[in-house]
Amino acid sequence: MxxxxxxxxxxxxxxxxxxxxxxxxxxxxxxxxxxxxxxxxxxxxxxxxxxxxxxxxxxxxxxxxxxxxxxxxxxxxxxxxxxxxxxxxxLGGQTHAEQALLENWALFAATSIEPHSLAIMQGKDAGLIAVEAAKLSRGFARLEAHLAGREWLLDRFTVADIMVAECARYAQGHAELMQTYPLLAEWLKRCQARPAxxxxxxxxxxxxx
Ligand SMILES: N[C@@H](CCC(=O)N[C@@H](CS)C(=O)NCC(=O)O)C(=O)O
Known part of the structure; x- marks a missing residue:
């Protein structure tokens, strides 16, 4: 258990x-x-x-x-x-390659997304938020490009979507940033519409x- x-x-x-x-x-x-x-x-x-x-x-x-x-x-x-x-x-990897992709998305979420999205959510200073938004843009641009023509990060909903969506969620209140990445914004809403x-x-x- x-x-x-x-x-x-x-x-x-x-x-x-x-x-x-x-x-x-x-x-x-x-x-x-x-x-x-x-x-x-x-x-x-x-x-x-x-x-x-x-x-x-x-x-x-x-x-x-x-x-x-x-x-x-x-x-x-x-x-x-x-x-x-x-x-x-x-929801998990079915092959070694898929498992490697899930691990890649986990490390991407932890290193390219979470530090900056968390700093944005917790930020009190507009200047600092702008700096962190600029840093987060690199990861968000990668996600935006990846999501073109895709519903989920792999060919179906997996744990990768949960890990990345939960790290990206901290920046969801930054309206300007989210508007810059419409496919990412839609994917995040799709993840959050799931009953679970x-x-x-x-x-x-x-x-x-
Ligand atoms: N890298 C860890 C970070 C864990 C973490 O920072 N947890 C916070 C709550 S979200 C916590 O326990 N904070 C209390 C503390 O650090 O004393 C993870 O992803 O699990």
Whole structure:
């Protein structure tokens, strides 16, 4: 049985969306980020990223983490790749080449998309946001070109769409940037229209902000 540690308002959204796609049974432990609590060390604090019980699972003290049998994974995209490979059917790679493509998209999402999209979402300063938008344009232009004539990143919906869409989502509020990449914007909406995304999203939005 898979256990996912991490509240929905975190990068745990990625494997939680994927698990909703696959219908794989799992246990959920909604560990919350310590910095979101007034006193994470208080005896009555909810289980959080500084709780000894959680650090015993994932010593790095970040969410998400996944445990399945003896296997513990602490990187959201590695968790997604594992679930897709072990439980995902057509959401995972069917050949070595497809598996390599999924891994390529995971690393692309983590290095070319997430740092800049996150900086845009968290940015308070217009100048800094503009710098990050310019940096993100390189990855977004690559996606825009790739999506010409394609519905999904591979020849069907796969874990690659989940990983890249979840990293791109942070920049979705930047209207000007999204207008520059219409195929990307449409693909993101297509991903988010999936019932499994909606299941994840409704649960996420029901959590306290
Ligand atoms: N590269 C990691 C990053 C994990 C991460 O930064 N998680 C955040 C929540 S989304 C966290 O645990 N923050 C609390 C902390 O760093 O103390 C992944 O993708 O899983």
């Amino acid at each position: 898979i256990t996912i540690y991490g509240c929905y308002r975190s990068r745990a959204s990625r494997p939680l969306w994927l698990l909703a796609e696959t219908g794989t049974p799992f246990t959920h432990v909604p560990v919350i980020q310590a910095y979101r609590l007034p006193d994470a060390d208080a005896p009555d604090a909810p289980v959080n990223t500084r709780s000894p019980a959680y650090l015993a699972v994932n010593p790095i003290g970040q969410i998400p983490a996944m445990v399945e049998g003896d296997l513990m994974l602490s990187e959201s995209l590695a968790i997604c790749l594992h679930i897709a490979r072990a439980h995902g059917g057509s 995304f909606q299941t994840m999203w409704v649960t996420r939005n029901a959590e306290p902000a």
